[in-house]
Amino acid sequence: MAADWRSFKPVLIPDIPNLDDIDVYIKNGGYEALKKVLSDDWTTKSVIEEVKAANIRGRGGAGFNAGLKWSFMPEPDGGPRYLACNGDESEPGTFKDRMLFEYNPHLFIEGSLIAAYAMQCSTIYVYIRGEYIDWIKMMDSALNQAYEKGFIGENILGSGFSVNFYTHPGAGAYICGEETSMLESLEGKRGYPRVKPPFPAQKGLWGRPTTINNIETLANVPLVINNGADWFKNIGAENHPGPILYGISGHVNQPGVYELPSGVPVLDLIDEVAGGVKNGKKLKAVIPGGSSTPVLRADQLDGVSMDSNSLREAGSMLGTAGLVVIDEDTDMIDLLWRIAHFYHHESCGQCTPCRDGTGWLEKILLKIKNGEGEVKDLDLLLDLTTQMEGRTICALADAAAWPVRHTINRFRDEFEARCKKSVHAIA
Numbered sequence: 154m155a156a157d158w159r160s161f162k163p164v165l166i167p168d169i170p171n172l173d174d175i176d177v178y179i180k181n182g183g184y185e186a187l188k189k190v191l192s193d194d195w196t197t198k199s200v201i202e203e204v205k206a207a208n209i210r211g212r213g214g215a216g217f218n219a220g221l222k223w224s225f226m227p228e229p230d231g232g233p234r235y236l237a238c239n240g241d242e243s244e245p246g247t248f249k250d251r252m253l254f255e256y257n258p259h260l261f262i263e264g265s266l267i268a269a270y271a272m273q274c275s276t277i278y279v280y281i282r283g284e285y286i287d288w289i290k291m292m293d294s295a296l297n298q299a300y301e302k303g304f305i306g307e308n309i310l311g312s313g314f315s316v317n318f319y320t321h322p323g324a325g326a327y328i329c330g331e332e333t334s335m336l337e338s339l340e341g342k343r344g345y346p347r348v349k350p351p352f353p354a355q356k357g358l359w360g361r362p363t364t365i366n367n368i369e370t371l372a373n374v375p376l377v378i379n380n381g382a383d384w385f386k387n388i389g390a391e392n393h394p395g396p397i398l399y400g401i402s403g404h405v406n407q408p409g410v411y412e413l414p415s416g417v418p419v420l421d422l423i424d425e426v427a428g429g430v431k432n433g434k435k436l437k438a439v440i441p442g443g444s445s446t447p448v449l450r451a452d453q454l455d456g457v458s459m460d461s462n463s464l465r466e467a468g469s470m471l472g473t474a475g476l477v478v479i480d481e482d483t484d485m486i487d488l489l490w491r492i493a494h495f496y497h498h499e500s501c502g503q504c505t506p507c508r509d510g511t512g513w514l515e516k517i518l519l520k521i522k523n524g525e526g527e528v529k530d531l532d533l534l535l536d537l538t539t540q541m542e543g544r545t546i547c548a549l550a551d552a553a554a555w556p557v558r559h560t561i562n563r564f565r566d567e568f569e570a571r572c573k574k575s576v577h578a579i580a
Contacts, residue, residue: 158421161388163412165372165396166256173291175298178259184304186375187263190270191312200271204374207382210393213239213367214443214472216461219374225354226272226362235363236269237339237353238279238371241323241330244552245444245495246475249398250368252410254281254288257372258295262318264374265366266304269316272364276317279368280335283323292320327499331547332365334501345503346547369398390416390460393471399459401427403478404434416460419449423478434480438563442472444492445552447559448479468559485564486571489556490518496553507550510541514557526572531561 171177178184190200205220226234238261242250253261265277281289296318299305307315321339323329329338333347336358357363373395377385386394397415399422402408406428413426419439423429430436436451441459447469449457457467464471479488497511517534520526538554545551561568 158389158414158417159425161396161412161414163396164376165260165369165398165412166252166410172257173255173259173295175259175295175302178257179302182379183259184263184302186378187266187270187304188310189378190267191310191314197271197273200267200378203382204271204377207373207377207385208394209370209373209377209385210395210461211367212369212373212397212473214244214445216393216471219366219370222354222366223268223272223364225352226364227355229273233276233359233361234272234274235358235361236265236272236274236277237332237335237358237363237365238265238277238368239330239332239335239365240279240281240285240368241335242473243282243323243327243330243499244473244475245492246402246440246477247400247443247473248402248475249400249410249473251282251285251288252398253368253372254285254291258292259299260375261368261372262295262299262304264371265318266309266316267374267378268364268366268371270314272362274316274364276319278319278321278339278358280321280323280329280339283325286322289320289322296320326501327495328501328547328549331549334547335365336363343501345501346549348546389414390458390462392462393460397459397474399426400473400475401478402475403439404431404480404483405429405478406431416458416463418456418458419454419476420457422459422476427478430478430480432480434482436478437481437483438479438485440477440479440556441469441474443475444477444495445555446470446472447555448485448563450563453563485560485567486518486522489560490515490522492556493518493553496549500549500553504545504547504550506541506544507553510537510550511553513537514553518557521568521571524571528569528572530572531565531568534558534561 201223209219210216240250305318324338328334329344331346334344338344353363393415399411438448440448461471493515497515500507500511502508538558541550541554
């Protein structure tokens, strides 16, 4: 890290009262980045190159370079083009985008407008989790303010660039957070993921070029335009730079969303930021980035930091940086069954390995949970995960398989002990 994380001053959610009000946002430098890119000093290509150089890696889980993603859009042909903003954060352990909707919506709006200009999109949709009713209202209010100030609509700031911006409530399904399923839902259809290729940049909403970005990803864009790519790259981890909204939950004294640089050590986040493990208990494990990311045992965490490379080397992923802290009293069989139940419930059923596989994972784990399992069931579960991973249209099957595989492998003694109890009871 370029500087100690403890001295970092938040930039995505700074400590400025009433920043959700557009006049306060403007007073604090808001929409200056948009004015810059709409001036004669910037072109659409130079905006894309600056964002690409900053290496804003997607904050929705995939971690792909946002500017590079923008560059995949084909040249304008006179037809409509779309930017779809993914705010359907439905994965257990993930709850950071709503902080932007509530406390700094105009930063996200400004970033979306810059992205739309760079890709020459005619319409922006922000797809917000359907259960976030209050936050949808907050975004509608912020968009109305931006329309009234002339930052959205026809001929923005006299530049000749025009774009419209709409909120769209989610359909109440985890699968709609998958980008092509979200596009189907935006079109008013059932949220079934699409086969790729063609990719959304070539054939997205209504068959037209479309780019999908996460809310937090887009909120970083004005910061890069105002401060430069080098400034951004000097924040946090070299391979995954910039500020990150860490959602810390589970058995900690101070759960919440904390903005800090990428690359903060996992143990520092737990002990210093979140006030340590609750009730003085020992740390047993963490799930680093939402329920789909592989669990790590406490003895695997020394030297591990919250960035893609470090977590990959440790055997997990950054995901959405939704850190779930697990204490020594937690039953890992109960925890894993609950996760498996979620993915079975949320499978759209389009692909057989996912539709049937998630059901079997839950059934077998329930059998073990109830003390009726056999040791051979553990190997059956591991075999199932192999049959599911990489064999479906989207990654939901993978997301269901990873927690099962890694939790069993990393806590096998606990699972075997539960199985052995049932064997002894029968004997």
